[in-house]
Amino acid sequence: MTTKHFVLVILILVFGLASGCSRFPGKPSEADKWIASSEVLNFDQIYGQNCAGCHGAAGRFGAARSLNDALFLNLIAPGDLGQVIREGVPSTSMPAFAQKFGGQLTDAQIDLLVEQMKSRWGNPEGFNPVSLPPYRQRDAIGDSRRGSSVYNSYCSECHGTDGRGGKTAGSIVDPDFLKLVSDQSLRTTVIVGRRYVADVDCRATTNGQPMSAQEVSDIVAWLAAQRPTPLASDRPQTINPPSAEIKKTLAR
Numbered sequence: 331m332t333t334k335h336f337v338l339v340i341l342i343l344v345f346g347l348a349s350g351c352s353r354f355p356g357k358p359s360e361a362d363k364w365i366a367s368s369e370v371l372n373f374d375q376i377y378g379q380n381c382a383g384c385h386g387a388a389g390r391f392g393a394a395r396s397l398n399d400a401l402f403l404n405l406i407a408p409g410d411l412g413q414v415i416r417e418g419v420p421s422t423s424m425p426a427f428a429q430k431f432g433g434q435l436t437d438a439q440i441d442l443l444v445e446q447m448k449s450r451w452g453n454p455e456g457f458n459p460v461s462l463p464p465y466r467q468r469d470a471i472g473d474s475r476r477g478s479s480v481y482n483s484y485c486s487e488c489h490g491t492d493g494r495g496g497k498t499a500g501s502i503v504d505p506d507f508l509k510l511v512s513d514q515s516l517r518t519t520v521i522v523g524r525r526y527v528a529d530v531d532c533r534a535t536t537n538g539q540p541m542s543a544q545e546v547s548d549i550v551a552w553l554a555a556q557r558p559t560p561l562a563s564d565r566p567q568t569i570n571p572p573s574a575e576i577k578k579t580l581a582r
């Protein structure tokens with residue numbers, strides 16, 4: 331063997347061993363590497379750790395609304411969906427997730443949730459987008475007196491007289507229920523129902539006519555008027571006393 335060959339053999343041995351080292355048992359593979367939670371960009375992981383507890387694994391059968399619902403995802407625009415996740419829903423148990431609002435998720439993670447929820451759950455094969463009243467109440471301000479008669483034509487058949495429960499559906503004017511849900515949540519239910527809860531479209535058509543945007547707002551106003559006390563988010567903010575007042579109180 332020439333010196334040149336000898337050096338070559340040594341080199342092969344050294345490199346061979348070095349590359350073999352990376353396969354020592356116990357050495358973590360790429361996939362096992364620890365990743366800071368703010369770096370995670372995997373839908374299943376982000377959804378599973380932050381949302382599944384309330385909205386159900388895979389967006390179904392949770393206590394809160396099923397998000398795996400094409401009709402709902404057809405109703406809510408990406409901008410509104412992102413806003414609900416970022417800011418949460420004040421005075422309900424829906425938390426704010428954006429770091430700016432005290433949450434743990436980055437903007438990139440929230441964008442990923444919005445985009446993936448829409449593409450995975452928003453458009454299953456064969457789903458025909460339908461036209462619905464707007465997600466948020468815009469111009470059509472509700473009137474609770476009109477809402478009472480709209481209720482009688484569209485809802486009393488299932489929810490009974492005055493909403494106190496009927497043969498096929500429970501009360502929707504129970505104070506404990508109304509204290510926990512926002513007007514938006516009531517509105518969403520009236521427009522798309524609650525998938526996997528009863529799989530009814532509470533918009534239930536009367537004589538084949540779906541409710542108009544105005545009728546949806548009126549019914550929500552009628553329901554909201556039956557809350558024992560307005561939700562904290564609806565009450566006027568308490569104003570801190572001026573600093574002079576505080577100094578006087580302290581001096582006493």
Ligand code: HEC
Binds near residue numbers: 385414423427511
């Ligand atoms: C602690 C329970 C809880 C967790 C965790 C939670 N939610 Fe919610 N979420 C709720 C509740 C309760 C509501 C209804 C609030 C209301 O009354 O408007 C809600 C409402 C929503 C709505 C609006 C539905 C509507 O009626 O228009 C969306 C969208 C939503 N959540 C998405 C998410 C996503 C995405 C996550 C995870 C990043 C998440 N939520 C985590 C409890 C939760």
Ligand code: HEC
Binds near residue numbers: 486502516520530549
């Ligand atoms: C065909 C029957 C039917 C009609 C019509 C109907 N609902 Fe419902 N609704 C149900 C059922 C069933 C549930 C599931 C829970 C229950 O048993 O109360 C439900 C649940 C609800 C809930 C509670 C959702 C929650 O978060 O738990 C609200 C609010 C509601 N309906 C409002 C309405 C309104 C307002 C109307 C009229 C526009 C209406 N529903 C029409 C059957 C109906």
